[in-house]
Amino acid sequence: MDSVFNELYQHYHQDVFQFLxxxxxxxxxxxxxxxxxYIRVFKSYNRFEGKSxxxxxxxxxxxxxxxxxxxxxxxxxxxxxxxxxxxMSEIKDNVPIPEEIAIQKEEILWVFKCLDxxxxxxxxxxxxxxxxxxxxxxxxEALEWTESKVKTTQHRALKVLKKQMATFxxxxxxxSEKVRVER
Amino acid sequence: xxxxxxxxxxLIEILKEMPKVKDYRDPRDIYQNLSPxxxxxxxxxxxxxxxxxxxxxxxxxxxxxxxxxxxxxxxLKEDTTSSRELAxxxxxxxxGINNAxxxxxxxxxPKTKVTKETSFQTAVYGDNNLQDGKVLIFWIPDGVQDQNLxxxxxxxNTEKNKNWLSLFNExxxxxxxxxxxxxxxxxxxxxxxxxxxxxKVIVDVPDDHTxxxxxxxxxxxxxxxxxxxxxNSEVKQxxxxxxxxxxxxxxxxxxxxxxxxxxxxxxAYFFYYPEGSNIPFLVPSPSVYKDINTAFDAMTGDIEExxxxxxxxxxxxxxxxxxxxxxxxxxxxxxxxxxxxxxxVWSLEAVLLTAKEFGFxxxxxTNPPISNIGSFDLTREINVPLAxxxxxxx
Numbered sequence: 001m002d003s004v005f006n007e008l009y010q011h012y013h014q015d016v017f018q019f020l021x022x023x024x025x026x027x028x029x030x031x032x033x034x035x036x037x038y039i040r041v042f043k044s045y046n047r048f049e050g051k052s053x054x055x056x057x058x059x060x061x062x063x064x065x066x067x068x069x070x071x072x073x074x075x076x077x078x079x080x081x082x083x084x085x086x087x088m089s090e091i092k093d094n095v096p097i098p099e100e101i102a103i104q105k106e107e108i109l110w111v112f113k114c115l116d117x118x119x120x121x122x123x124x125x126x127x128x129x130x131x132x133x134x135x136x137x138x139x140x141e142a143l144e145w146t147e148s149k150v151k152t153t154q155h156r157a158l159k160v161l162k163k164q165m166a167t168f169x170x171x172x173x174x175x176s177e178k179v180r181v182e183r
Numbered sequence: 184x185x186x187x188x189x190x191x192x193x194l195i196e197i198l199k200e201m202p203k204v205k206d207y208r209d210p211r212d213i214y215q216n217l218s219p220x221x222x223x224x225x226x227x228x229x230x231x232x233x234x235x236x237x238x239x240x241x242x243x244x245x246x247x248x249x250x251x252x253x254x255x256x257x258x259l260k261e262d263t264t265s266s267r268e269l270a271x272x273x274x275x276x277x278x279g280i281n282n283a284x285x286x287x288x289x290x291x292x293p294k295t296k297v298t299k300e301t302s303f304q305t306a307v308y309g310d311n312n313l314q315d316g317k318v319l320i321f322w323i324p325d326g327v328q329d330q331n332l333x334x335x336x337x338x339x340n341t342e343k344n345k346n347w348l349s350l351f352n353e354x355x356x357x358x359x360x361x362x363x364x365x366x367x368x369x370x371x372x373x374x375x376x377x378x379x380x381x382x383k384v385i386v387d388v389p390d391d392h393t394x395x396x397x398x399x400x401x402x403x404x405x406x407x408x409x410x411x412x413x414x415n416s417e418v419k420q421x422x423x424x425x426x427x428x429x430x431x432x433x434x435x436x437x438x439x440x441x442x443x444x445x446x447x448x449x450x451a452y453f454f455y456y457p458e459g460s461n462i463p464f465l466v467p468s469p470s471v472y473k474d475i476n477t478a479f480d481a482m483t484g485d486i487e488e489x490x491x492x493x494x495x496x497x498x499x500x501x502x503x504x505x506x507x508x509x510x511x512x513x514x515x516x517x518x519x520x521x522x523x524x525x526x527x528v529w530s531l532e533a534v535l536l537t538a539k540e541f542g543f544x545x546x547x548x549t550n551p552p553i554s555n556i557g558s559f560d561l562t563r564e565i566n567v568p569l570a571x572x573x574x575x576x577x
Contacts (some may be wrong), residue, residue: 001212010215014206034213038213071314098204108200126198130201131198131201161189
């Protein structure tokens with residue numbers, strides 16, 4: 001096995017995998033995308049300048065891979081339709097919940113579902129900041145943004161999540177009440 | 184923790200509680216899977232190169248095909264133009280109606296070839312070994328427009344107690360007109376006999392004869408009789424009967440009982456090529472000429488309306504003629520290059536026959552550039568022929 005691969009795998013594989021998992025919210029897709037990340041890493045490993053840490057560098061690559069994936073999925077038709085049809089953003093198809101999440105408590109499930117309502121950038125910030133415990137600076141490095149952009153994006157992302165959590169709560173409350181009445 | 188309002192802190196705590204997700208695959212599998220993906224770029228490179236090569240080949244082939252098409256188009260154009268030119272040429276040489284001319288032109292090469300090996304004479308000469316034979320001349324229509332009556336000489340066996348007319352009657356059925364490319368005119372639908380004094384030929388036709396159908400038929404019939412009788416005998420009169428009764432009904436002439444034969448001479452001889460033949464008949468011109476000089480002049484050109492072609496080849500350039508008694512002296516152009524070939528033999532025969540028409544018995548070339556043309560000895564006087572166009576019928 002390649003020594004470079006070995007090193008990268010040892011230190012960062014699970015982090016990159018988790019990042020991609022939460023980005024695409026699908027295990028199989030995440031597995032495929034991790035492969036893609038490695039390929040890109042090998043291609044540009046010589047060009048790695050050491051300006052940032054290896055970890056943030058890998059995250060930036062993973063993020064680009066994820067963005068490319070979303071672009072591919074939409075296709076050019078979807079991209080054009082998106083420009084004209086704003087109602088599209090409201091309708092989110094029900095992504096099947098991965099097993100790992102399904103077994104967790106309700107709030108976690110809700111948050112996972114709410115992530116769907118965030119933009120890709122917002123989602124990336126949330127994942128890096130709170131799931132991977134990266135600092136604002138590290139996140140800025142990984143996303144190749146300024147720190148203030150990270151902050152505002154994080155703020156907006158939390159706002160979206162809070163709003164969606166509230167709607168989930170209302171829905172859930174209603175169904176539970178209904179259930180009670182029936183009993 | 185269920186509530187409708189969430190603080191940032193609460194939300195972040197939940198987020199931090201999110202489960203850690205792990206990739207359970209063996210790193211070796213991951214690494215194994217990388218290699219084909221790495222190679223994928225090279226994998227599509229091969230079909231890429233192949234398709235580029237295929238496109239290149241396609242381009243080559245296509246351009247070739249297009250090129251070929253253009254070539255063949257051009258060729259086609261050339262072909263059509265050349266065939267048109269050929270047709271025009273043919274028309275030029277054919278001079279309108281002269282189809283035989285074309286055929287002759289096409290076979291010119293083989294003709295001259297043949298001649299070099301064995302150039303032959305067409306006429307009958309006094310020194311021919313006639314044995315006991317007699318020369319009979321039959322005048323046969325040309326079979327195309329029947330404008331020309333072509334004299335064909337035959338040598339027939341003579342028997343005692345038989346005059347020329349009974350020989351004529353006997354032999355006219357043997358003529359091979361079709362084979363010679365002429366009109367199938369003989370035997371005649373008439374009986375010819377001499378009257379007691381042998382000064383008249385009595386021509387008896389049946390009631391249903393067709394010689395009176397149209398002026399062309401009538402003229403042909405009368406001219407044919409005149410020519411046949413005058414060239415074979417000294418008879419000067421023809422008497423007609425129809426089924427024993429005096430006279431013949433000919434549309435334009437009315438009822439004809441007797442015709443006088445005038446001895447018409449002073450014709451010039453031309454070449455007539457039957458269709459499909461490259462051997463000419465030597466045929467007297469339809470009109471007569473006042474002297475032999477004008478006759479020779481005429482023989483250097485065609486008579487198109489009668490499909491008669493020039494009988495003097497350009498190399499047979501007669502400078503001037505002089506006359507000593509019944510001998511014609513020919514002086515050729517000094518620089519003329521007379522050839523010993525078939526065409527020149529026939530030209531010389533035309534000269535001899537024309538000289539005979541003007542009453543000469545011998546012809547001498549005073550300045551022969553060559554000693555021989557065919558079997559003719561140019562250094563000596565040449566006797567004029569007995570008759571033109573010898574053909575065998577027996």
